[in-house]
Amino acid sequence: MIRIKDVTKTFGAIRALDGVSAEINAGSIYGLIGSNGSGKSTLLRIMCGVFLADSGYVEIDGANVYENSKLKQNIVYLSDELFFLPHSTMNDMALFYKSIYRSFDIERFKKLTGIFGLDPNRKISTFSRGMTKQASILLGLSLQPKYMFLDETFDGLDPVVRQLVKRLIAEEVAERKMTPVIASHNLRELEDICDHVGLLHQGGILFDRELDDMKLNIHKLQLVLREETSIDALSPLNILEHTSRGRMHTIVCRGTLEEINAVILPLEPVYYENIPLTLEEIFISEMEEKGYDFKNVIF
Amino acid sequence: MTLKTSFSDKMSSRGVSISYVSFTIMRMWPAGLLFFILFFFTMPVPAAISISSNSNPLSFYDYYNSFIPTINSIFMFTSIFSAVFAGCYALRYLQSRVSINFYHSLPETRLSHYTSALAASIVSFVLAAVVNEILLIIVTASAGYLKLEMFSLLISGFGACVFYFFVFLSMTFFAGMLTGLTSIQFLMTGYLVGIPAAIYGCITLILDDVFNYFNTDSLSSINIYAWLTPFVRAIRAIEFGLNGTGKEYRISYFILDLIIIFALFIGAYFIYKIRKSERSGTPIIFPRVASFIKYTLLFPATYIFGFIFDEIGSSGWLYFGFTAGALLSFMLINTVFNRTAKAMFVGFKGLIIYFVLFITIYISISAGALNFIDYAVPQASEIQILADSRLFTIDDKETIKKIRDHMKEINKDLKDGKATPSSYSVSSVDKGLLYSANVSEVKFAEAVRTVSTEVTYISAAGIKMTYAYYGIDYSYFSEIFGLIHSSEDFALQYIPPNTEVEELNICAVATENMLAKFGPSQHNNEYIDDEKGHYLTSIYLSYILHKGYYDEYGNYKSSKPIELYGAFNVGGSGYFNKVSIGNIYYRVVSDKYDTSPYLYRSNTMPLYFDDVDNVLSIIPYENVHSKIGGRHGHGDDRIDFINIKEFLGSSLDEYLSKLSDDIGKIIIVNRTNGNKVTIIDKGNIVKILASCASVGYSSFISDFTVTHPDYVVYINYGYRDPALQYTTWFLADRVDNVADIISDIIK
Incomplete structure (x- = not known):
């Protein structure tokens, strides 16, 4: 489990993180969402022990991560700015990791190299950007870490590889209860893999929720009421958003499906459908409720 | 049953991963290769060439006396270069944000990273150096030159170079922890090595301009700079091997540098521990350190600019130089520290404050704020007075008190302008005299007899303060000279020239043996028996005269010594078979002293003799100083001739x-x-x-x-x-x- 408690980090006059707190359960896939400059990378670097928080702490499995080499054996960090040993091949990097990480699995490395189709004897400096990303991912997965922190990892990957990576991560979570924390500014990218999301904005966590909870408690409905039924009949619902086109009402409201049905079904609507919400729509609704124009939060 | 923990386990428990250290050492191979190539082509290869040359192979003498010392000197410079290169290369991971994110996310503590970088630097150098030193020894042995003294010279030179590798490596590591860019790390190393000497040098230049009498030469002594920068100490360390004397390299330098090594390596680690990873990629990690460095650099830059303009222009340009120096260096330093020219005026208020302070202090000093030093008469347990290249030391308290009282009166007149150097002077040290037959052009009536002397006050703690007086009217110092002249110290130290000699009997010699069976050049003092003494005396005195000659232009030249031989090699051994005697000492034989406790050195023209086994050669020096059993310092000590009864030889x-x-x-x-x-x-x-x-x-x-x-x-x-x-x-x-x-x- 990762416990982040009141973490603050300042760079000169810039307050990158301001009292951030969160809990990430083991085995969950956590999506850390935020716009550029929101503090995602800073938080990840504190979590993997690169930076020291000005105040607050990050505990992983009950221990402080900073300067904790034993704990860091279970952590791998894939930075948005990738680094490899100069003039090295993937085999060189594998040897390097093998000398440091006790859990590095050379067989898994070979297998993943085959899956991704990369030449382990070729210098990484000759790889394309996407290939470099793939190389970092497969090396990271070969470490079989308990915690994997990925910073904008899907950027630069083609859709096929992206799906492959998501599948591999999901397999690791399912088989070994790995806990990935994926930082991204792209909600759509995280939607089909994360089960927990946190939204960073201007150094603070605005939002930290289980995705299932969010989806269970917020629904998008389309309905057509009987002519004699007034729209006021929907007032018991906790409506977040309401648009109408003629007699067709599109409503986003908070509450369980049972609670919502208890209000709508007695009205015997002419048409009633529950439409799946995208993560983006959920976020927009949640942010607007908090008084933020979501478009200002995420591009 | 307890299991023994391996070395790896022990190190791991302390946060150092042996495998990581090993991996880092192996990754340092490019630097190691560079060092190997550098040492290979400056050590065994030149040695092999020098001894295998068909036309002019080096003799043992030249190989020992000149070639190997030169190799050692070059090795010292390449070792210093290697230290700086290794330190910058090993710590380059710290100097980039991208690489530090990678390295500090690894399951390694900072101690492990630090230890790895340090071990890699040391191993890459030591391996290359040891292998090449072994090759050099093999080459030397193949020529048959590997004798004990040669081996000692090789090893002592190697040891000195390795030691100073560590000194400079510690400074480079320390610099690396304070900086976030490799280029700045390099500059910072230079700063650590040179800034104390640079600041001190500028201060001495200022004082040199300010003082009229206080002699700042002692402040500019290379001995002081040896304390201020390891660069001078390193050169002195290698000079120890160069000429085997080791006079200039002190044990205190070694201790100081040992302290530096430990302090800086440990200090660097502790700085690393508090160093923020996010600051990598910025020139200076700690902003306050940047300010300190900025202003310590500004001072010498400001002064040197002023000095240059003052030299090439006139005194009015001095302040222009100060202004330009302060402003330009401020702009440059800001640009380097902030990596953008847009920042060149950051902290301009600080520059104004600094410059005002600098000018205020400079003007105050120029106007006389430190004049009290110029006219001071310090407390002293000894006074040394220089006259005619001879140094006389007075330690009698009463005489010292009287001399100090006189000096106070002299200083008062100097301060009041009553005593000023004369434009005409008649003195052996002043070139006011005309070497011409037409002496009536010289206004002798206006000429005064002047004196040029130095007075050094030595405190009980051994601190010296020297004052130099040039062209001062002789009458000011006549009483002081009278005091000295009548003191017992003087009588034992000085004999006026051409005092009649009643007896001269050579009783001891100082020899200098150069190589061959006697090892490195060394000075030996030895007493000789009466028979040899008489024999030497007669030879010595009979050759006391010199002959001059006219050169091709018709100019009369003073003679060369009468040379009876030249140096030569004996057979094929390559040795020089020359033995020379440095000084001839003689003992006073008189009624006044039963047996003089003092031996005095002669001061005559040099003589050369051939070297045959049973004949001692005589080559008196004029500049060798120590005397046997003497009481007072050094100098041309002479016997109390009036007490000598007989002078053997010519009258x-x-x-x-x-x-x-x-x-x-x-x-x-x-x-x-x-x-x-x-x-x-x-x-x-x-x-x-x-x-x-x-x-x-x-x-x-x-x-x-x-x-x-x-x-x-x-x-x-x-x-x-x-x-x-x-x-x-x-x-x-x-x-x-x-x-x-x-x-x-x-x-």
Whole structure:
């Protein structure tokens, strides 16, 4: 489990993180969402022990991560700015990791190299950007870490590889209860893999929720009421958003499906459908409720 | 049952991963290869070439005395370069944000990272250095030159270079922890090495301009700079191996550098521990350190600019130089520290404050804020007074007190402007005299007898403060010289030249053996028996005369020593078989001293002799100093000649008579009325010489010699015009001996 408690980090006059707190359960896939400059990378670097928080702490499995080499054996960090040993091949990097990480699995490395189709004897400096990303991912997965922190990892990957990576991560979570924390500014990218999301904005966590909870408690409905039924009949619902086109009402409201049905079904609507919400729509609704124009939060 | 923990486990428990260290060492191979190539082509390869040359292979003597010391010197410089390169190369991961994100996310502590970088730096250098040193030894042995003294020289040079590798590596590591860019790390290393010396140098230059009498030469002594920068200490360390004397390298330097090594390596680690990863990629990690560095750099930059403009322009340009130096260096430093020219005026207020302070202090000092030092008369447990290149030391308390009282009065007059250097002076050290027959052009009436001397006050703690007085009227110092002249210290230290010698008996010699079976050049002092002593004395005195010669241009030249041989190699051994004797010491034999406890060194012209087993060669030095069993310092100590009974060998008259053969004429000038007389008669010349303060080929008018101030004596050696001319004075108590000769000019 990762416990982040009141973490603050300042760079000169810039307050990158301001009292951030969160809990990430083991085995969950956590999506850390935020716009550029929101503090995602800073938080990840504190979590993997690169930076020291000005105040607050990050505990992983009950221990402080900073300067904790034993704990860091279970952590791998894939930075948005990738680094490899100069003039090295993937085999060189594998040897390097093998000398440091006790859990590095050379067989898994070979297998993943085959899956991704990369030449382990070729210098990484000759790889394309996407290939470099793939190389970092497969090396990271070969470490079989308990915690994997990925910073904008899907950027630069083609859709096929992206799906492959998501599948591999999901397999690791399912088989070994790995806990990935994926930082991204792209909600759509995280939607089909994360089960927990946190939204960073201007150094603070605005939002930290289980995705299932969010989806269970917020629904998008389309309905057509009987002519004699007034729209006021929907007032018991906790409506977040309401648009109408003629007699067709599109409503986003908070509450369980049972609670919502208890209000709508007695009205015997002419048409009633529950439409799946995208993560983006959920976020927009949640942010607007908090008084933020979501478009200002995420591009 | 307990299991023994392996070394790896122990290190791991302390946060150091052996495998990571090993991996890092192996990754340092490019640096190691560079070092190997560098050392290979500057050590064994030149050695192999030098001894295998068909046309002119190096002899053992040259290989030992010159070649290997040169190799060691080059090795010192390449070691320093290697230290800086290794430190920058090993710590380059710290100097980039991208790489530090990677490395600090690894399951390694900072201790592990630090240890790895340090171990990699050391191993890459040591392997390359040791292998090449072994190759050099093999090459030396293959030539048959690997004797004990050669091996010692090789090993001592190697040890010195390795030691200073560590010194400079520690400074580079320390610099690396303070900086976030490799280029700045390199500059910071230079800063750590040189800034104390640079600041101190500028301060001494300022003081040199300010003081009229306080002698700042002692402040500029290279010994002081040896304390301020390891660069000078490193050069001295290798000089130890160069000439085997080791006089300039002190054990205290070694201790200081040992402290530096430990302090900086440990300090660097602790800085690393608190160093923020996010600051990598910025020039200076700690902003306050940046400010400190900025202003310590500004000071020498400001002053040096001013100095340059003052030198090439005039004094008005000094302040222009200060302003330009401060502003330009401020702009440059800001640009480097912030990596953008847009930041060149950041902190401009600080520059204003600094500059105002600098100018205020400079003007105050120039206006006399430190004048009290110039006119100080410090407390002293010893006073040394320099006269005529001779140093006289006074430690008698009463005499010191009197000298200090006189100096206070002199200083008062100097301060009030009553005592000023004269534009005309008649002194052996002043070039105001004209070497011309037309002496009437010189305004002797306006000439004064001046003195140039130094007075050094030495405190009980050994601190010296020296004051130099040039061209001051002799009358100011006459009482002080009188005090010295009448002291017992003086009597034991100084004999006026040409005092009649009653007995000379050589009893000890100082030898210098150069190579061969005697090992490196060394000085030995040894007593010799009476028989050898008498033999030497007679040889010595019989060759005391020199012959001059005219060169192709018709100029008279002072003689070369009479050389009876030159150095030569013996057979095929390659050794020089030359033994020389440095100084000849003699003991006073007189009624006054039963046996003089002191030995005194002679001071005559050099002689050369061939080296045969049972004949000692004689090559007296003029500049070797120590005496056996002496009480007071060094210098041209002489015996109390008036107590000598017999002079073996030629008499003074005989000596002067032979000397007169070389003298074409003597011109004597009366300073008070300008009258002159020319003496060409040999008999009269001898009488004149016997009455003068010095008659040798150089003029040694001592301020302690009581000479008659009215007459200047010009001695022309040779018979052509212009001749080689020397100037002297009559001894005060002997001028009456020549009254009849100079009667024409007395009136």
